[in-house]
Amino acid sequence: MEKYEKIRVVGRGAYGTVHLCRRLSDKKYVIIKQIPVEQMTKEERQAALNEVKVLSMLSHPNIIEYYENFLEDKALMIVMEYAEGGTLLDYLHQRNNRLLEEEEILRFFAQMLLSLQHVHSKQILHRDLKTQNILLDKKREVVKIGDFGISKVLSSKSKAYTVVGTPCYISPELCEGKPYNQKSDIWALGCVLYELASLKRAFEAANLPALILKIMRGTFAPISEHYSEELRSLILSMLHLDPAKRPDIKSIMAQPIVINALMNLHTDLGKIPCTKTQRPLSSAMPTTTRSRLSGRGSSASIRDVLNNKPQALSSVFFWGGGIPTAVKLPLPTSDTQVTEVSTGRTQKAAVTKNGRLFVWESPAVGTESMIPGAIENAIPAFIPRYLEGQSAVAIQHVSCGDLFTACLTDRGILMTFGSGASGCLGHGNFNDVIQAKIVEALLGYEVVQVSCGASHVLAVTNENEVFAWGRGDNGRLGLGNQESYTKPMPVPVPDDLHPCSVHCGVDCSMLLTLDNKLLCCGSNRYNKCCLDEIHADGICTKSVEEVHTFNQVTSPPIGNNLIKGVAMGTSHTAVVSVDGQCFTFGANQFGQLGYQTDFNSKQGQMVKALQLYRIVRVACGDTFTVAVSEDGEIFSWGKSARGRLGRSDEDTMTPKKVIFQGEDVFTVVSISCSHGNTLVATKPTHGTGNSLD
Incomplete structure (x- = not known):
């Protein structure tokens, strides 16, 4: 090795x-x-x-x-x-019951045919063809057949007898103990083709005898009428009970539907990607729709057809950075379902339900206009782009820092990309990384959550271990010093406390434990970490400038409440208690705490204007705060410059609702603030029958 x-x-x-x-x-x-x-x-x-x-x-x-x-x-x-795209089975599972287009099915199938033809030409039976053994390349375009562990080399065109292979894909002759040859591989390939077209196996049962009975009968549910009659016929012929009546590979390749796929496969090799030309509306519509409209011809008729489009599964809104009210961002596809969003100083990222990570790109986001007479409220063209090199993994969590991003796979593997300044990427150096790269020092752990600050990162594992890296001044890493680290370092935490989530601010960090306790480290300026010793009467007996290890918050009222959520701005913090109350503490020069404070007071308080609402999420920007209620209402307060509050208001310490013009009832899925920006992901509230589009 x-x-x-x-x-x-x-x-x-x-x-x-x-x-x-x-x-x-x-x-x-x-x-x-x-x-x-x-x-x-x-x-x-x-x-x-x-x-x-x-x-x-x-x-x-x-x-x-x-x-x-x-x-x-x-x-x-x-x-x-190594096939970076994972298995075909994983790819089908990530479809979330969305059927493949016939063109994609045939592209995969044509490559399987070519590989199986090569295998059979060497007098080899694969004997275990299944979607788990069919692998994909990085772009999930090239098929690679693998796992030849039980393949049999035939000395002649004889037949094999041993019962091997995955039960769901074994042929009827195998079930009967009869000799078999290449036609059993054709049966298994037919099962794979059926799975591509239906996203489920042709033959499944609760136990082996029942499965064998189903295979022997050769009965299975028909595939969707969405597919051509030629594809249905091909599947039926490959799953014929009599192996003698199953087509061989040459016969399959001779079928017109397969010839076209093979021709496309060869002519597509080495092609140069280009932007597809948008077809006119009339040509993009089905023939039946065009015929219905041709007799009516009015713009209202076309509008009626367009309004029948399916309800969007998600919407993502953005404001700030010069955009004064919430604007809807474009999604990669109409059926994209967003589960989480995160925004940094310049980047905006989202994770989808099927494990894809994408970012919105815009050259103008977050920059001050340098052109005299430029329009402040002009909305830049945000363009969604999927993360490159991510086809082999499913992303479940993302966090954005300043010019860098961390994302987490469903297997607990942490990956980072972007600027390597301050060692924030955790790769042991200061190099920038364009494509997401695995943080190798954490491969032996199952990371469950990650948080990015402006220039440092914290991660927590399934065993409640915390790691920190990046810039270390003010003691923000909780490592007992002010050193910076380019690789993850284990963070000491009291044995009786078990961190379950991590949260990074600009120059401080916080942990939440399984029993809803709050721990803080780093700069405590303005008491934004609530580490000053303050009595219940509000008198401060000890002022703490900064701490280099995590300390539990004990000062009232935060120390008296169970905390389930936390967010940090530049100089203030907001938390949500288990019973749905919002508390804030820290600087208040722009009203970002949501209430009036005495000049000398440093004690955190409940945001009384929200006490009639059950708050479920909070997010903090540089000088403003956003809260989400259980009913999906979004409130913002603090500094309003450059659209921070999502309204054309002056600075306000009173929480006010953010209005989404023309939008129906929705549920907030995720919210993120950074500097002067806010990003919100929503989904339609079930039962309203209203569309967000």
């Missing part, structure tokens, strides 16, 4: 462990399957060596490439190509 660097374990199976590794000679990622042959039976060892034999015989762009094998520590190590 001296030629390779292990990155992480990506899978475990009956025969061993699968590692993602980096080849040191060219920094290329590879997969190494580690098979402990010492502990195996003779048959199991033979199966492992068989995979090496089969892989070495195959060379095809649609088959996982074999590089080498060697023995180490009593284990057989098989080195092969």
Whole structure:
């Protein structure tokens, strides 16, 4: 293994462990399957060596490439190509029941046909074709068939007898114990094609006998009428109970629907991507719609058709940075469902329900106009763009700092990209990173949440461990010093407290524990971390400038309440208690605390103007605060310059509602503030029957 660097374990199976590794000679990622042959039976060892034999015989762009094998520590190590796009099964699961277009199905299927043709030409049966063993490249456009562990090399055009493979994909002749040949692979490929068209398996049952019975009967639900009759017929022919009546690969390739897919596949190789020309409305409409409109011809008729479009699953609004009222941002597709948003000084990011991360790009966002006479309220063209190189992972959480972003996969793997200033990316250096890169120091942990400040980051694991890195002055990292770190460092926390969420401010940090306690570290200027010792009567007995380790907040009223949410601005903080009350503390020169304060008072208070509402979320910008009630109402207060409050108001310490012009009832899914910007994700409230579009 001296030629390779292990990155992480990506899978475990009956025969061993699968590692993602980096080849040191060219920094290329590879997969190494580690098979402990010492502990195996003779048959199991033979199966492992068989995979090496089969892989070495195959060379095809649609088959996982074999590089080498060697023995180490009593284990057989098989080195092969890494498919960054994950498995076809994962891809289908992430569709969230949205059917694939027939063109995409046939593009995948054509590549499977070509790879299986190559396999059969070598007198090899795969014997375990399934969506779990079909892999995709980084862009999820190229198919790679893998896992030849139980493949059989036929000495002639004879038949095999051993019952192997995944039960849901085994052929009827296998169920009966009859000999089989390449036609069983055709059956399994037919099952995969059915799965591509329906997003579910052709044959499933609660137990093996029931499954065998279903396969023997050959009955399965028809695919959607959305697809062509030719595709339905192809699936039926490949899943014929009689193997003799199933088409072979050459016959399948000769079918017109497949010929077209094969031609498109070859002509698309090496093509240069270009922007699609928008078709006129008349040509984009279905024929039946055009015929209905042709006799009426009025603009109202076209409007009636357009108004019948399905209800949007999500909307995202933005204000600030010179935009005085909430504007709706474009989404990548009409059915995008946003689960979380985050905004930094210049960037805006969102995570979708199916695990995609995208950002909105605009050259004008967050910059002061330098052109005399420029219109202050001009809205820049925000353009959504998916994160590159993310096709192999599902993102579930995102946090934006100043010029950098951290995102978290559903497997607890942390990735960062953007500016490497102050070591904020956690890669052990100050280098900028364009595409999201794994924070390798945390690969041995399952990270559950991450928070980015202006120039530092905190992360918490599923075992309540906290890590910090980036800029360290004021003690904001909680490491007991003011040093800066370019890699994640473990943060000491009292044994009796178990952090479950982390929150970064500009020059301070906060933790929330499982029992709803609040811990703070860093700069306590204006008592924004609530660390001054203040009695119930409001008298401050000890003023704390900064602390370098996390300290529990005990001063009233924060220390007397159970806290479930927290947000930090430049010089103030807002928290939400378990019973839905909003408290603020820190500087109040722009009214960002939501109430009048005495000049000498540093004690936090409840925002009484909101006490009749149950607050569920808070967010803080530089000099303003935003709160969301359980009923979906959004309130803002503080400094109003450059549209910070989402209204054309003057500075106000009184919380006022943010109005979304022309919008119906919705539920707030996520909210984020940074500097002078606010980003809000919503979804339609069920039962209203109203559309957000």
